[in-house]
Amino acid sequence: MTLVALLACATSTEPVDPRVELDAPRLLRRMSLDLRGVLPTESELDQVEADPTQLATLRDGFLEDPRLEERLVLLLAERWLTRVDDFELGPTDFHLDTDQEFALEKAVGEEPLRLMARVAVEDRPWTDTLTDETTVANELLGSIWPLDYPEGGTGWQAVRYTDGRPAVGVLATNGFWWRYVTNTSNMNRGRAAAVARLLVCQDILARPVSLEGASTLVDGLGIEEAIRTTPACVACHASVDPLASTLFGWWTVISYNPEELGNYHPEREMLGFDYLGVAPAWYGRPLGGLVDLGVAIAEDGRFPACAAETAAELLWRRPVTDADFDRVDGLRRDFLSSDLRYKQLLRAVTETPEYRVGSFVEGTADAQLDDEVTRRLLPPEVMAMAVEDLFGFRWSWGGYGQLENGDPGYRTLLGGVDGYETTRAQQDPGVTWAVGMERYAQLAATYAVAQGAVEVGAAVGEPAWEDEVRRLHWRLYAERPDDAALARASDFWVAVEARAGAEEAWTRLLSGMLRDARFVGY
Amino acid sequence: MLSRRRLLAAASSLGAGGLLLPRALRAAAPSGERKFLFVYCYGGWDTLQVFTPMFGVAGVDVPEGAELAEANGIPFVDHPNRPSVRTFFETWGHRACVINGMEVRSVTHERCRRLLFTGVGDGDADDWAVTAAALGEPRSVPHLVLSGPAFTSKHAASVVRIGESGQLPDLLDGTALSLADHPAGIPDAELAALEDAYLRAGLEAARADAPPGSPRRLVELYLDALDNLERLRASGEDVDLDPISSGCRRDLAEDAKVAFNAFELGLSRTALAKDLGWCSTSWDTHSDNEDMQGRNFEELFGYLGTALADLETRGSASGGRLADEVTVVVLSEMGRHPQLTGGGRGHWTYTSALLIGAGVRGGQVIGAMDDNFQGRPVDLGTGQLVDGGTSLLPGHLGATLLELAGIDPTDLTGGAEPIRAAIS
Numbered sequence: 001m002t003l004v005a006l007l008a009c010a011t012s013t014e015p016v017d018p019r020v021e022l023d024a025p026r027l028l029r030r031m032s033l034d035l036r037g038v039l040p041t042e043s044e045l046d047q048v049e050a051d052p053t054q055l056a057t058l059r060d061g062f063l064e065d066p067r068l069e070e071r072l073v074l075l076l077a078e079r080w081l082t083r084v085d086d087f088e089l090g091p092t093d094f095h096l097d098t099d100q101e102f103a104l105e106k107a108v109g110e111e112p113l114r115l116m117a118r119v120a121v122e123d124r125p126w127t128d129t130l131t132d133e134t135t136v137a138n139e140l141l142g143s144i145w146p147l148d149y150p151e152g153g154t155g156w157q158a159v160r161y162t163d164g165r166p167a168v169g170v171l172a173t174n175g176f177w178w179r180y181v182t183n184t185s186n187m188n189r190g191r192a193a194a195v196a197r198l199l200v201c202q203d204i205l206a207r208p209v210s211l212e213g214a215s216t217l218v219d220g221l222g223i224e225e226a227i228r229t230t231p232a233c234v235a236c237h238a239s240v241d242p243l244a245s246t247l248f249g250w251w252t253v254i255s256y257n258p259e260e261l262g263n264y265h266p267e268r269e270m271l272g273f274d275y276l277g278v279a280p281a282w283y284g285r286p287l288g289g290l291v292d293l294g295v296a297i298a299e300d301g302r303f304p305a306c307a308a309e310t311a312a313e314l315l316w317r318r319p320v321t322d323a324d325f326d327r328v329d330g331l332r333r334d335f336l337s338s339d340l341r342y343k344q345l346l347r348a349v350t351e352t353p354e355y356r357v358g359s360f361v362e363g364t365a366d367a368q369l370d371d372e373v374t375r376r377l378l379p380p381e382v383m384a385m386a387v388e389d390l391f392g393f394r395w396s397w398g399g400y401g402q403l404e405n406g407d408p409g410y411r412t413l414l415g416g417v418d419g420y421e422t423t424r425a426q427q428d429p430g431v432t433w434a435v436g437m438e439r440y441a442q443l444a445a446t447y448a449v450a451q452g453a454v455e456v457g458a459a460v461g462e463p464a465w466e467d468e469v470r471r472l473h474w475r476l477y478a479e480r481p482d483d484a485a486l487a488r489a490s491d492f493w494v495a496v497e498a499r500a501g502a503e504e505a506w507t508r509l510l511s512g513m514l515r516d517a518r519f520v521g522y
Numbered sequence: 523m524l525s526r527r528r529l530l531a532a533a534s535s536l537g538a539g540g541l542l543l544p545r546a547l548r549a550a551a552p553s554g555e556r557k558f559l560f561v562y563c564y565g566g567w568d569t570l571q572v573f574t575p576m577f578g579v580a581g582v583d584v585p586e587g588a589e590l591a592e593a594n595g596i597p598f599v600d601h602p603n604r605p606s607v608r609t610f611f612e613t614w615g616h617r618a619c620v621i622n623g624m625e626v627r628s629v630t631h632e633r634c635r636r637l638l639f640t641g642v643g644d645g646d647a648d649d650w651a652v653t654a655a656a657l658g659e660p661r662s663v664p665h666l667v668l669s670g671p672a673f674t675s676k677h678a679a680s681v682v683r684i685g686e687s688g689q690l691p692d693l694l695d696g697t698a699l700s701l702a703d704h705p706a707g708i709p710d711a712e713l714a715a716l717e718d719a720y721l722r723a724g725l726e727a728a729r730a731d732a733p734p735g736s737p738r739r740l741v742e743l744y745l746d747a748l749d750n751l752e753r754l755r756a757s758g759e760d761v762d763l764d765p766i767s768s769g770c771r772r773d774l775a776e777d778a779k780v781a782f783n784a785f786e787l788g789l790s791r792t793a794l795a796k797d798l799g800w801c802s803t804s805w806d807t808h809s810d811n812e813d814m815q816g817r818n819f820e821e822l823f824g825y826l827g828t829a830l831a832d833l834e835t836r837g838s839a840s841g842g843r844l845a846d847e848v849t850v851v852v853l854s855e856m857g858r859h860p861q862l863t864g865g866g867r868g869h870w871t872y873t874s875a876l877l878i879g880a881g882v883r884g885g886q887v888i889g890a891m892d893d894n895f896q897g898r899p900v901d902l903g904t905g906q907l908v909d910g911g912t913s914l915l916p917g918h919l920g921a922t923l924l925e926l927a928g929i930d931p932t933d934l935t936g937g938a939e940p941i942r943a944a945i946s
Contacts, residue, residue, distance in 0.1 A: 185869060499713065
């Protein structure tokens with residue numbers, strides 16, 4: 001039984017917790033990075049240092065920060081895996097310049113994520129992600145897809161498709177179906193499995209598919225027969241096929257064709273019955289078609305439970321296990337009582353000990369020390385957001401965000417998720433990560449010092465020098481430097497200054513600080 | 523890699539020492555430890571084209587113009603358009619073991635890939651290559667991913683990715699600093715060394731204060747990564763990590779050369795190269811199956827032959843022959859349907875694998891397909907087909923590879939035992 005299934009009939013107990021919470025400034029840093037993708041300001045850090053009870057107030061402010069939407073896009077991408085480096089179609093298929101490749105991939109992959117993030121920040125019920133009549137698109141998508149995107153408009157806006165597709169939120173976004181494709185032998189079943197996994201946390205594909213012992217499978221008709229009559233096959237196909245049958249409005253008859261892939265095809269909805277022999281349904285609930293699917297999922301008790309489990313995983317930075325049952329059930333109940341407001345769910349997760357943990361009491365079992373993530377590694381896209389906020393620097397090149405794609409960029413090498421071959425953010429630094437971080441820090445520091453983002457006028461021995469180093473420590477790490485840290489910085493700065501001058505000394509010092517475990521961890 | 527001093531300190535006080543201790547207790551001196559090059563054929567190969575001759579079986583569409591052949595004790599599907607396949611088995615068959623009838627137990631690419639490499643379809647797990655690398659002797663580039671997937675759980679830090687278009691060399695030599703709209707110059711070596719020393723001093727200080735669990739692990743692994751990075755850089759041009767294309771596809775033999783260089787220098791224990799097939803169109807042939815699979819196999823076996831010939835010329839860090847230490851593992855996440863549909867073949871849960879080289883009992887085929895194109899059970903010890911034997915799964919392949927790596931697979935493969943008949 002999955003955790004989500006268990007949650008349907010939950011009772012609660014409260015075990016003794018060996019976790020020790022992070023100190024308030026560093027917990028504020030974690031919350032700020034998780035909820036708005038930037039470091040807390042010095043003023044915010046000062047506030048919680050003086051009065052830790054301010055933490056909740058500031059956190060609630062982060063939930064109203066306009067950057068929450070952007071941050072949620074990145075967070076949800078780790079689960080939905082739609083921000084991939086390749087789709088079946090590229091810029092030339094739409095008569096766009098080849099240097100639009102990254103912009104196109106990014107926009108397509110983010111479309112479903114933007115819709116969900118918009119529902120969250122507007123504090124609408126999470127079920128709107130399945131019933132919304134609009135999507136969220138930018139001008140690039142507006143130029144290539146059948147959308148009522150305003151002429152001359154820019155940026156991500158709520159718009160409607162004009163091709164007759166039903167109002168089913170993310171299930172009506174091209175971006176979702178471009179990521180989860182199908183073919184003539186799969187018949188939308190893989191797509192159905194993705195819907196079940198992402199929205200109700202039922203991983204149908206986790207069940208073994210074995211042909212062993214079946215006697216007539218060589219004949220293609222034998223497979224279809226087995227799907228309908230062999231118990232082991234029926235166990236999955238009884239739920240998968242009716243759901244797959246619901247999705248044939250997305251069926252394409254010509255591969256790699258912009259019109260085929262860009263448009264919904266209402267006239268093909270009935271193909272599901274022809275090809276799969278079953279009528280559309282959601283786990284036994286008959287559906288008139290895709291138009292009913294969003295509501296059916298929204299009314300499924302597993303949907304809020306899955307949202308709670310997913311939010312916990314994304315913010316705890318680890319898989320949820322059966323041992324987390326009570327905690328996740330508490331989140332589900334809280335989510336339900338808020339009428340499914342995602343901001344409240346985020347708020348609740350940040351209140352959990354699993355989120356706030358910084359260390360463990362002595363004697364804690366090795367297994368728990370191994371499994372819990374008390375110090376997280378900054379995902380590359382979040383690091384990009386944070387550093388841009390700090391210094392105005394973003395590693396871009398020829399239209400590509402170099403921390404936001406895997407080729408030609410460095411997203412995967414820096415521990416990020418590419419949606420296909422890496423599906424979970426890396427938590428441990430390795431060689432590739434270390435050299436990637438080295439180069440990124442060098443670029444960012446060079447830019448920052450050149451732009452005057454660091455006070456470079458002072459030299460070691462002058463109060464202004466120490467003030468600046470103290471300020472950087474506080475801002476970058478949410479920690480006050482001790483004498484030893486100041487001495488290390490001073491020795492380093494002096495050594496570089498003697499060889500290459502003060503500006504280079506500040507550049508190297510800042511680069512070294514950005515590479516520090518206290519910056520890359522949170 | 524961890525210094526002994528740091529390791530002992532960690533082991534004594536780290537509750538999380540379980541992650542670090544086994545590695546530390548192994549000998550640090552280079553040896554003739556077995557190494558592995560994994561060649562992953564992305565998309566699902568059609569075993570009927572080479573590995574599983576099914577001539578005369580009702581309902582199985584065999585390749586037109588093909589016939590049964592045998593070389594070095596290995597029966598295979600021979601075709602005039604695929605001379606490299608025949609040449610390969612004639613030249614290397616005595617060192618090759620074909621494993622047929624292994625059921626991946628899924629039909630979707632992503633899940634099959636995970637199952638094939640880890641033996642489990644969901645949840646976190648380290649794949650066979652990552653495990654062998656992480657639990658082997660300490661090395662600076664334990665698992666070299668030239669291209670393709672790496673599934674990780676506890677040993678993510680063991681993976682060193684080149685990047686799909688070879689971005690790692692650009693990072694190493696500083697070229698990446700110019701690939702930016704706001705570029706930076708490559709730091710003077712002396713200044714870069716000072717910066718590294720500053721970083722390390724901070725990390726050492728942090729290590730002393732870090733609580734057990736992931737805060738300390740992060741610092742420890744970061745220090746390891748910096749040590750390993752330094753060694754990788756010191757290898758200089760001995761390891762040219764730039765991928766090379768041949769025509770409209772990546773040159774697999776060149777990828778193998780990079781891996782062998784890393785093995786020769788003692789940098790790596792395992793490496794992975796992804797084969798995307800002819801002109802990078804993948805092995806996922808839902809249309810034009812016969813032509814595309816034929817091209818893919820012809821190129822694949824040509825590259826394998828070139829790579830193995832190259833391997834024969836190399837020495838190892840232990841003073842022996844590299845060919846005596848390297849096992850080449852060729853695999854694909856699924857097989858294809860026995861019947862053609864519109865010129866293509868759908869997915870099939872059964873696939874094959876090819877093991878070549880060190881530690882492999884060559885000149886044999888283990889496992890087979892029955893008339894329903896399902897795998898036949900085998901005796902893992904003898905490799906003979908036996909009723910009531912073991913149905914082969916990826917876990918058996920993984921256990922075999924770990925056993926070849928000198929690692930007890932008992933707790934790592936969900937109970938699946940090695941195919942000992944494949945091991946010399």
